[in-house]
Amino acid sequence: MLDSLSTAAAIDTINQVVQTATGGSESLFVIIMKGFSNYAIPFLLLVIPILGFAKKVKVYEAFVDGAKEGFHVAVRIIPYLVAILVAIGMFRASGAMDFFVKLLSPLTNLVGMPAETLPVALMRPLSGSGTLGLVTELMNQFGPDSFIGRLASTMFGSTETTFYVLAVYFGSVGIRRTRHAVAAGLIGDITGLLVAVLICRVVFL
């Protein structure tokens, strides 16, 4: 933890130095990260076929052979994703979220979570775009560098959209009986969100 904190501090310093030196809006860190994400995919698209070719794989034939599965996988996901997204969409549209926010709000004080961020926590496992919308709203209202803004951003990055992942991954191979996967995923979500509150209080307050 100390390590990543000091890394963040170092990045902070680099940002400021570069920004004042160049007067530009893009820091060195941004440039490196952008370069990194720009080249990660081309790197794989270069290295894998070359390694395959070196191992005497008929690369074109192998590619086509693998790629033809793409359509079937995508189509197989449809019923699972329809089921999940319809239920979540209805839930969001009904305004039921407000009800749960009211129901759970006495608990937020207990863990030191600002009441404004509770909808973010409840939305996180259900909808990625929905959560991003809420986080953006909060940062717009309180500022991205406020405690609420920082906490909401951390919550967004603390876990994945569990129900979407479950629907797509299990759907792709036709698994209907998910056993303890939902419970494990939700335990991960709750942990991630609570730890987000805790660590933000330690670091930012």
Place this chain on the structure above:
Amino acid sequence: MLNYIWLALMVIAIIVGAINGRIEEVTKAAVENASTAVDISLGLIGIMALWLGVMKIAEKGGIIQILSRAIRPIARFLFPRIPKDHPAIGAMLMNIIANWLGLGNAATPLGLKAMEELQTLNKSKDTATNAMVVFLALNTASITIIPMTVIAVRAKLGSANPFEIISTAVFASTCATIAAVTAAKLMQKPRVIRRSDPDLTDRGRKKGEEDA
């Protein structure tokens, strides 16, 4: 469990929607999201084809097997029932690395490739194996080293340091991952869940028996 949650979401939506006078919005959301789901699925075709094609080259060239061998000790702990050096391990590793790097577009196809490999080891094709649940736990709590989307929003809203949430987000998602995997591992043990384990009882399971 998904049965209960799915039903609960819809029942709550309709009851609360009726009370709130938002029943029309609920209907609209149902219809709209049904087609959104299809759009998302069909939108995956191209990117799926690309990565499944590349993965086939990697598989035939032995690259996935090399990756599988590289993480054998961790794999043996997380996925004890997967034969050592099985391509499922290499596919899962590639998916997890893509997730860490925030390469969302590549991560999903790689993850689905891993699911396909895991499914070849599954004796009961409609039921999740323990290995699948652990792999899903890794994915639903996924660590992202650079959560670019939220950083971009922060930058746009004029944050003095959009990146300052990286360390807190990585810390929280690491804890989430550990918790999810531990939960997945511990929950394999109780009888209720062991009963539906495809590796133990693929015969004699009553049809329509509830999943835990």
